Amino acid sequence: MSVPPGNRGKSPMQFIETGDRIEQRAMEVCRRWPKSFFFIITQKTIQLASEIYEHALKANAILPKTEEERTLRILELEKALGANYAFARKIERAYSMFPLCGEKKDVSPAAMQEKSNRVLQEFMTYCLEEEDSLKGNIHYARSLDLTCKQKST
16 A cells, blocks of 8 residues: 655665765766866765765665675765765855856856755755764664574584
C-alpha cells in the first residue's frame, strides 16, 4: 500500500539522493565561477561534492552481516559526513570571495548578491539535510544487532 504524498516523510536512504543533488548542483554552479579560482577553490569544491556522493553510495552498498561490515559501513558514512562538512566550508569561503552565481556585466551588484545569497542558502540547506541523514544512518548502523545474523561456527 502506498503512502499519500502529503503523509510521506524522509526516507532513511535520503543521504544518497541529497548527495547526488549536492554533486550535480555543485557542478552546475562551479562552472560559472571565475577561472582564476579553478585550482584554488573550484576544483576542490567539486571534488568534495563528489566525495559526499561516492562515500554515500559505498556505504549503501554494504549490508552489514558482521561486525567488520558494520564498521566499514560506518566508516564510509563518516567519510561522507566529513566531506559534507568540508564542502559546506568551501562554499562559504567561495561566497566570501566572489558571487556564487558568477559575475555578469548586465546585472546589478545588488541582484548578483541576492542570487548569490540564494545559492548559498540552497547549498547550506542541502548540507544540513545530508548531515541529518548521515548522522541518523550512523546511529542506526551502530545500534544494529548483528548477533542473530552472524554465522555459527
